[in-house]
Amino acid sequence: MSKQQVTSERSGGCCTPISVAALDEALASEGAAVFKALADPIRLRLMSIIASAREEVCVCDITPDFEVSGPTISHHLRVLREVGLVDCERRGTWVYYWPMPQRLQWISTLISVPEVALTH
Amino acid sequence: MSKQQVTSERSGGCCTPISVAALDEALASEGAAVFKALADPIRLRLMSIIASAREEVCVCDITPDFEVSGPTISHHLRVLREVGLVDCERRGTWVYYWPMPQRLQWISTLISVPEVALTH
DNA sequence: ATCCTGATTAGACAGAAGTCAAGATAGACA
DNA sequence: TGTCTATCTTGACTTCTGTCTAATCAGGAT
DSSP, rough: OOOOHHHHHHHHOOOOOOTTSSSHHHHHHHHHHHHHHSSSSHHHHHHHHHHHHHHHHHHHHHHSSSSSSSHHHHHHHHHHHHHSSEEEEEEETEEEEOOEEEEEEEHHTTOOOOHHHHHO | OOOOOOOOOTTTTOOOOOOTSOHHHHHHHHHHHHHHSSSSHHHHHHHHHHOOOOOOHHHHGGGGSSSSSSHHHHHHHHHHHHTTTEEEEETTTTEEEEOHHHHHHHHHHHHOOHHHHHOO
Protein backbone atom coordinates (compact mmCIF):
# COMPACT_ATOMS: atom_id res chain seq x y z
CA MET A 1 0.00 0.00 0.00
CA SER A 2 1.43 3.33 -1.03
CA LYS A 3 1.61 6.43 1.08
CA GLN A 4 -0.81 8.09 -1.28
CA GLN A 5 -3.46 5.51 -0.57
CA VAL A 6 -3.01 5.78 3.16
CA THR A 7 -3.39 9.52 2.96
CA SER A 8 -6.60 9.44 1.01
CA GLU A 9 -8.09 6.82 3.28
CA ARG A 10 -7.27 8.80 6.36
CA SER A 11 -8.61 12.02 4.95
CA GLY A 12 -12.21 10.98 5.37
CA GLY A 13 -13.04 11.00 1.71
CA CYS A 14 -10.85 13.55 0.00
CA CYS A 15 -9.32 16.91 -0.04
CA THR A 16 -5.96 18.36 -0.83
CA PRO A 17 -4.27 19.99 2.17
CA ILE A 18 -4.08 23.76 2.03
CA SER A 19 -0.30 23.55 2.17
CA VAL A 20 -0.37 21.74 -1.16
CA ALA A 21 -2.88 23.79 -3.11
CA ALA A 22 -4.95 26.88 -2.43
CA LEU A 23 -8.59 26.32 -1.52
CA ASP A 24 -11.43 27.40 -3.71
CA GLU A 25 -14.14 29.54 -2.16
CA ALA A 26 -16.61 26.72 -1.64
CA LEU A 27 -14.19 24.52 0.26
CA ALA A 28 -12.98 27.52 2.21
CA SER A 29 -16.52 28.21 3.35
CA GLU A 30 -17.13 24.65 4.38
CA GLY A 31 -13.80 24.37 6.15
CA ALA A 32 -14.26 27.67 7.91
CA ALA A 33 -17.65 26.53 9.18
CA VAL A 34 -16.11 23.46 10.79
CA PHE A 35 -13.26 25.48 12.28
CA LYS A 36 -15.79 27.94 13.64
CA ALA A 37 -17.41 25.08 15.51
CA LEU A 38 -14.05 24.26 17.09
CA ALA A 39 -13.17 27.90 17.71
CA ASP A 40 -14.55 28.09 21.22
CA PRO A 41 -12.77 26.67 24.28
CA ILE A 42 -15.91 25.05 25.63
CA ARG A 43 -16.81 23.47 22.31
CA LEU A 44 -13.27 22.23 21.79
CA ARG A 45 -13.32 20.63 25.23
CA LEU A 46 -16.73 19.13 24.50
CA MET A 47 -15.40 17.74 21.25
CA SER A 48 -12.36 16.30 22.99
CA ILE A 49 -14.46 14.68 25.70
CA ILE A 50 -16.76 13.09 23.15
CA ALA A 51 -13.98 12.11 20.77
CA SER A 52 -11.76 10.57 23.41
CA ALA A 53 -14.48 8.59 25.14
CA ARG A 54 -14.62 4.90 24.39
CA GLU A 55 -18.40 4.99 24.50
CA GLU A 56 -21.19 7.38 23.76
CA VAL A 57 -21.32 10.18 26.29
CA CYS A 58 -24.38 11.24 28.21
CA VAL A 59 -25.02 14.99 28.41
CA CYS A 60 -25.65 14.50 32.09
CA ASP A 61 -22.04 13.38 32.55
CA ILE A 62 -20.60 16.29 30.56
CA THR A 63 -22.48 19.22 31.98
CA PRO A 64 -20.99 19.12 35.51
CA ASP A 65 -17.50 19.53 34.04
CA PHE A 66 -18.33 23.04 32.86
CA GLU A 67 -19.20 26.23 34.62
CA VAL A 68 -21.92 27.32 32.25
CA SER A 69 -25.60 26.54 32.29
CA GLY A 70 -27.22 23.48 30.78
CA PRO A 71 -28.79 25.42 27.93
CA THR A 72 -25.39 26.79 27.01
CA ILE A 73 -23.91 23.30 26.84
CA SER A 74 -26.88 22.26 24.76
CA HIS A 75 -26.28 25.17 22.42
CA HIS A 76 -22.61 24.27 21.96
CA LEU A 77 -23.41 20.62 21.33
CA ARG A 78 -25.86 21.67 18.67
CA VAL A 79 -23.19 23.72 16.92
CA LEU A 80 -20.89 20.70 16.84
CA ARG A 81 -23.73 18.57 15.52
CA GLU A 82 -24.70 21.02 12.80
CA VAL A 83 -21.27 20.83 11.19
CA GLY A 84 -21.22 17.05 11.36
CA LEU A 85 -18.58 16.63 14.06
CA VAL A 86 -20.85 14.72 16.44
CA ASP A 87 -24.21 13.06 16.40
CA CYS A 88 -26.65 12.17 19.15
CA GLU A 89 -29.65 10.15 20.13
CA ARG A 90 -32.16 10.32 22.93
CA ARG A 91 -32.48 7.09 24.85
CA GLY A 92 -35.10 7.28 27.52
CA THR A 93 -34.56 10.30 29.67
CA TRP A 94 -31.01 10.88 28.54
CA VAL A 95 -29.32 12.06 25.39
CA TYR A 96 -26.09 10.48 24.23
CA TYR A 97 -23.45 11.98 21.93
CA TRP A 98 -20.74 10.31 19.89
CA PRO A 99 -18.03 11.64 17.55
CA MET A 100 -17.99 11.52 13.75
CA PRO A 101 -14.30 10.64 13.34
CA GLN A 102 -14.22 10.94 9.56
CA ARG A 103 -15.40 14.50 9.69
CA LEU A 104 -12.74 15.32 12.26
CA GLN A 105 -10.08 13.61 10.19
CA TRP A 106 -11.20 15.47 7.10
CA ILE A 107 -10.64 18.86 8.70
CA SER A 108 -7.38 17.67 10.20
CA THR A 109 -6.10 16.56 6.82
CA LEU A 110 -7.20 19.83 5.27
CA ILE A 111 -4.63 21.70 7.35
CA SER A 112 -2.01 18.98 7.54
CA VAL A 113 1.47 19.78 6.35
CA PRO A 114 3.50 17.48 4.08
CA GLU A 115 6.64 16.34 5.80
CA VAL A 116 8.82 18.05 3.25
CA ALA A 117 7.28 21.40 4.16
CA LEU A 118 8.09 20.88 7.82
CA THR A 119 11.75 20.20 7.36
CA HIS A 120 12.54 23.03 4.97
CA MET B 1 7.61 40.76 14.04
CA SER B 2 4.76 38.90 15.64
CA LYS B 3 4.10 37.23 18.90
CA GLN B 4 4.40 33.55 18.60
CA GLN B 5 6.26 30.94 20.54
CA VAL B 6 3.68 29.11 22.40
CA THR B 7 3.41 25.91 24.30
CA SER B 8 6.22 23.49 24.73
CA GLU B 9 4.27 20.68 23.18
CA ARG B 10 4.28 21.84 19.62
CA SER B 11 7.93 21.40 18.92
CA GLY B 12 8.50 18.35 16.81
CA GLY B 13 6.65 15.63 18.62
CA CYS B 14 3.49 17.61 19.22
CA CYS B 15 0.57 17.07 21.45
CA THR B 16 -1.92 14.37 22.28
CA PRO B 17 -4.83 14.42 19.84
CA ILE B 18 -8.22 15.17 21.31
CA SER B 19 -9.45 11.78 20.13
CA VAL B 20 -6.92 10.17 22.44
CA ALA B 21 -7.32 12.24 25.59
CA ALA B 22 -9.55 15.10 26.65
CA LEU B 23 -7.97 18.55 26.57
CA ASP B 24 -7.34 20.59 29.66
CA GLU B 25 -8.68 24.12 29.76
CA ALA B 26 -5.42 25.82 28.90
CA LEU B 27 -4.81 23.79 25.77
CA ALA B 28 -8.46 24.15 24.82
CA SER B 29 -8.12 27.92 24.98
CA GLU B 30 -4.98 27.95 22.90
CA GLY B 31 -6.37 25.54 20.36
CA ALA B 32 -9.65 27.42 20.11
CA ALA B 33 -7.74 30.64 19.44
CA VAL B 34 -5.97 29.07 16.49
CA PHE B 35 -9.18 27.56 15.15
CA LYS B 36 -10.83 30.94 15.49
CA ALA B 37 -8.19 32.37 13.22
CA LEU B 38 -9.05 29.73 10.62
CA ALA B 39 -12.80 30.08 11.16
CA ASP B 40 -13.36 32.68 8.47
CA PRO B 41 -13.54 31.84 4.75
CA ILE B 42 -11.32 34.74 3.79
CA ARG B 43 -8.70 33.91 6.40
CA LEU B 44 -8.75 30.25 5.49
CA ARG B 45 -8.19 31.14 1.85
CA LEU B 46 -5.43 33.55 2.84
CA MET B 47 -3.82 30.81 4.89
CA SER B 48 -4.07 28.35 2.01
CA ILE B 49 -2.55 30.83 -0.45
CA ILE B 50 0.35 31.53 1.86
CA ALA B 51 0.84 27.92 2.91
CA SER B 52 0.73 26.52 -0.60
CA ALA B 53 3.06 29.09 -2.16
CA ARG B 54 6.61 28.01 -2.78
CA GLU B 55 7.88 31.46 -1.87
CA GLU B 56 6.90 34.27 0.39
CA VAL B 57 3.79 36.03 -0.81
CA CYS B 58 3.45 39.76 -1.33
CA VAL B 59 0.28 41.36 0.01
CA CYS B 60 0.00 43.14 -3.30
CA ASP B 61 -0.43 39.77 -5.03
CA ILE B 62 -3.02 38.51 -2.58
CA THR B 63 -5.35 41.48 -2.31
CA PRO B 64 -6.72 41.40 -5.88
CA ASP B 65 -7.98 37.83 -5.33
CA PHE B 66 -10.49 39.06 -2.78
CA GLU B 67 -13.50 41.28 -2.95
CA VAL B 68 -12.90 43.12 0.28
CA SER B 69 -10.89 46.25 0.91
CA GLY B 70 -7.17 46.40 1.60
CA PRO B 71 -7.61 47.24 5.28
CA THR B 72 -9.82 44.20 5.67
CA ILE B 73 -7.17 41.93 4.17
CA SER B 74 -4.63 43.55 6.44
CA HIS B 75 -6.83 42.88 9.42
CA HIS B 76 -7.25 39.21 8.54
CA LEU B 77 -3.53 38.75 7.98
CA ARG B 78 -2.89 40.24 11.37
CA VAL B 79 -5.23 37.73 12.98
CA LEU B 80 -3.34 34.87 11.35
CA ARG B 81 -0.08 36.38 12.50
CA GLU B 82 -1.20 36.85 16.09
CA VAL B 83 -1.86 33.15 16.54
CA GLY B 84 1.46 32.20 15.00
CA LEU B 85 0.18 30.72 11.74
CA VAL B 86 2.09 33.13 9.53
CA ASP B 87 4.82 35.69 9.85
CA CYS B 88 5.79 38.65 7.71
CA GLU B 89 8.44 41.19 6.88
CA ARG B 90 8.45 44.51 5.12
CA ARG B 91 10.97 44.65 2.31
CA GLY B 92 11.09 48.00 0.66
CA THR B 93 7.64 49.13 -0.28
CA TRP B 94 6.10 45.70 -0.01
CA VAL B 95 5.22 43.33 2.81
CA TYR B 96 5.77 39.60 2.41
CA TYR B 97 4.07 36.78 4.29
CA TRP B 98 5.10 33.19 4.79
CA PRO B 99 3.56 30.23 6.67
CA MET B 100 4.67 28.78 9.98
CA PRO B 101 4.23 25.11 9.09
CA GLN B 102 4.92 23.73 12.55
CA ARG B 103 2.12 25.75 14.02
CA LEU B 104 -0.24 24.51 11.33
CA GLN B 105 0.87 20.94 11.88
CA TRP B 106 0.40 21.32 15.61
CA ILE B 107 -3.26 22.24 15.24
CA SER B 108 -3.73 19.56 12.61
CA THR B 109 -2.31 16.91 14.91
CA LEU B 110 -4.44 18.15 17.76
CA ILE B 111 -7.59 17.08 15.93
CA SER B 112 -6.16 14.11 14.08
CA VAL B 113 -7.81 10.77 14.56
CA PRO B 114 -5.88 7.55 15.24
CA GLU B 115 -6.45 5.03 12.50
CA VAL B 116 -8.10 2.60 14.85
CA ALA B 117 -10.77 5.17 15.63
CA LEU B 118 -11.57 5.61 11.96
CA THR B 119 -12.13 1.96 11.22
CA HIS B 120 -14.24 1.07 14.27
C1' DA C 1 -53.37 11.55 34.44
C1' DT C 2 -49.95 14.03 36.92
C1' DC C 3 -45.54 14.98 38.45
C1' DC C 4 -40.51 14.85 38.15
C1' DT C 5 -36.03 14.86 35.84
C1' DG C 6 -33.04 15.67 31.86
C1' DA C 7 -32.49 18.19 27.76
C1' DT C 8 -33.67 21.52 24.24
C1' DT C 9 -35.74 25.83 22.46
C1' DA C 10 -37.04 30.84 22.64
C1' DG C 11 -36.09 35.42 23.67
C1' DA C 12 -33.11 38.97 25.35
C1' DC C 13 -28.83 41.19 26.03
C1' DA C 14 -23.77 42.40 26.32
C1' DG C 15 -19.60 41.88 24.11
C1' DA C 16 -16.93 40.31 20.04
C1' DA C 17 -15.95 40.35 15.18
C1' DG C 18 -16.05 41.82 10.08
C1' DT C 19 -16.20 45.63 7.24
C1' DC C 20 -15.20 50.16 5.31
C1' DA C 21 -13.58 55.11 4.90
C1' DA C 22 -10.22 58.09 6.41
C1' DG C 23 -5.90 58.93 8.30
C1' DA C 24 -1.12 57.36 9.50
C1' DT C 25 3.26 55.05 8.43
C1' DA C 26 7.24 53.07 5.88
C1' DG C 27 10.13 53.26 2.27
C1' DA C 28 11.60 54.57 -2.71
C1' DC C 29 12.93 58.13 -5.55
C1' DA C 30 13.30 62.57 -7.73
C1' DT D 1 12.89 68.16 1.00
C1' DG D 2 8.61 66.51 -1.01
C1' DT D 3 5.72 63.23 -3.34
C1' DC D 4 4.11 58.73 -4.56
C1' DT D 5 2.88 53.87 -3.62
C1' DA D 6 1.87 50.00 -0.64
C1' DT D 7 0.36 48.72 3.70
C1' DC D 8 -1.33 49.27 8.27
C1' DT D 9 -4.11 51.54 12.01
C1' DT D 10 -8.04 54.01 13.80
C1' DG D 11 -12.77 54.79 14.56
C1' DA D 12 -17.43 53.84 13.58
C1' DC D 13 -21.05 50.91 12.26
C1' DT D 14 -23.49 46.62 11.76
C1' DT D 15 -23.89 41.83 12.35
C1' DC D 16 -22.80 37.74 14.82
C1' DT D 17 -21.99 34.98 19.09
C1' DG D 18 -22.07 33.29 23.90
C1' DT D 19 -24.67 33.43 27.80
C1' DC D 20 -28.53 33.61 30.76
C1' DT D 21 -33.55 32.91 32.39
C1' DA D 22 -37.93 31.18 31.39
C1' DA D 23 -40.62 28.20 28.84
C1' DT D 24 -41.17 23.83 26.37
C1' DC D 25 -40.53 19.02 25.19
C1' DA D 26 -39.60 13.87 25.97
C1' DG D 27 -39.87 9.95 28.89
C1' DG D 28 -40.18 7.47 33.15
C1' DA D 29 -42.44 6.72 37.57
C1' DT D 30 -45.84 7.28 40.93
